[in-house]
Amino acid sequence: MRISVIGCGYLGAVHAAAMAKLGHDVIGIDVDARRISELQAGRAPFFEPGLPELLTEAQQTGRLAFSTDLAEAASAVVHFVCVGTPQRKGENAADLRYVDAAFSSLAEHLNPGDVVVGKSTVPVGTASRLADEVREITPEAVLAWNPEFLREGHAVKDTLTPDRFVYGVPSGPAGEAATAALDEVYAVPLAQGTPRLVMDYATAELVKAAANSFLATKISFINAMAEVCDAAGADVTALADAIGMDERIGRKFLNAGVGFGGGCLPKDIRAFMARAGELGADQALTFLREVDAINMRRRTRVVELTRELAGGSLIGKRITVLGAAFKPESDDVRDSPALSVAAQLQLQGATVTVTDPEALANAKQRFPELSYEPDSKTAIGRAHVLVLLTEWKEYRELDPATVANQVTEKRILDGRNVLDPVAWREAGWTFKGIGRP
Structure with missing residues (x-):
């Protein structure tokens, strides 16, 4: 099929x-000429494992091209809209300016029978509104909503071999046509057994909001348990292992630490709450306010624990923060807990150095006042306290005996609970985890 992707x-x-x-x-179409230039050259404009190789392979086949000219989408029969929906400044609601602009511009280039497919995460009710707008301009075009469920660091795999497809389509022949078109687009993974669910627009939109809210709730739940474990002298990791064996609960997303960040979970649960309020159903989602509050409180708690490790005061202490990205295998620093903590540590008088394998360029743009060092060995040198906040493999595999020779004081806070406390303590370190005695 001939496909266009709006937003790269x-x-x-x-x-x-x-x-x-x-x-x-x-x-692929995007208004950012620099981004398109990078993609045309086969270079990924952000870090994502496997994407550079995929870009090169696809372009060598001649089946993939990029442009800033939306008119080039006119030859496609299926159009995926993949633009961002950031949080509005000063509000919880999603900013739909980019989605609205993309649909408005694309509508001028649609042909009868074309299928427009929204993949952006939007408030419930958006698809129905946009479907009306598309029909006004091109009556025989049809809108479908096909939410994405990508994990940064695993996006290539999640796109090629997803765990499910969700189609939000209208009723009647238009919905049947949209379903058939999407089935053709995804023929390969469908033939490999990937399940698909066909539903109405509103339910498809809510699937993504509900999924992210549930994941955020699991993370905040285990972090709330970490607070109780700290008070009781219990071990949250052992607790998570035990309750995770219950198949109704599961072990995934039960890792206590500094909390979640990134460009999805924080903004999506806030937008979900905002939209529920607009619909008069705000009481149904009041629990998400506490989910958000617990998550943000973890950052403050990590600062408090670091200050305790430093002897009660951060003034004049050299703190090395291991990690800047919100998660490993990504250079995304949007709402990064690591950078938030680093900035708070510096405000309280510490001399902070941040290191990360991939995210420092983006981190410098967000927090230019912090000091950055790409070489982790140099960053660690002469530190009074190490604070691990992004669980990159190279940090998980640090040798405590070797690192002990590089620092001024052997003190470490494991903000992701990924290190072996016994090994670090045996090497002479003062070690602190999250919710662990």
Whole structure:
């Protein structure tokens, strides 16, 4: 099929390359000329494992191209809209300016029978409104909503071999046509057994909001348990292992630490709460306010624990923060707990050095007042306290005996509970985890 992908940021660039890998002819469109130039050269404009290789492979087949000219989308029959929906400044609600602009501009280039597919995370009710707008301009075009469930660091795999497809479509022949088109787009993974669920627009939109809210709730739940474990002298990791063996609960996303960040979970649960309020159902989601509050409180708690490790005061202490990205295998620093903690430590008088394998360029743009060092060995040198906040493999595999020779004081806070406390303590370190005695 001939496919266009509108918006070539994190979601769109991966989706465009993956669709070409599945055998389709794809044109990726974005207003950012620099980003398009990078993609045309086969370079990923952000760090995502496997994406550079996928881009190169797809472009060598001749099935993948990029452009800033939206008119080039006119030859496609299926159009994926993959633009961002950030949080509005000063509000919890989602900012839909980019989605609205993309649909408005694309509508001028649609042909009868085209299928427009929204993949952006939007408040419930958005698809129905946009479907009306598309029909006004091109009556025979149809809108579908196909939410994405990508994990940064695993986006290529999640796109090529997802755990499910969700189609939000209208009723009647239009919905049948949209379903058939999406089935053709995803013919390869569907043939491999990937399940698909077909539903109405509103339910499809709510699937993504509900999924992210549930994941955020699991993370905040175990972090609340970590607070109780700290007070009781219990071990939250052993607790998570035990309750995670219950198949109704599961062990995934039960890792206590500094909390979640990134460009999805924080903004999505806030937008979900805002939209529920607009619908008069705000009481149904009041628990998400506490989920958000617990998550943000973890950052303050990590600062408090670091101050305790430093002897009660951060003034004049050299603190090395291991990690800047909100999660490993990513250079995304949006709402990064690591950078938030680093900034708070510096405000309280510490001399802070941040290191990260991939995210320092982005971190410098967000927090230019912090000091950055790409070489972790140099960053660790002469530190009074190490604070591990992004669980990159190289930090998980640090040798405590070797690192002991590089620092001024052997004190470490494991903000992700990924290190072996026994090994570090045996090497002479004062070690503190989250919710661990």
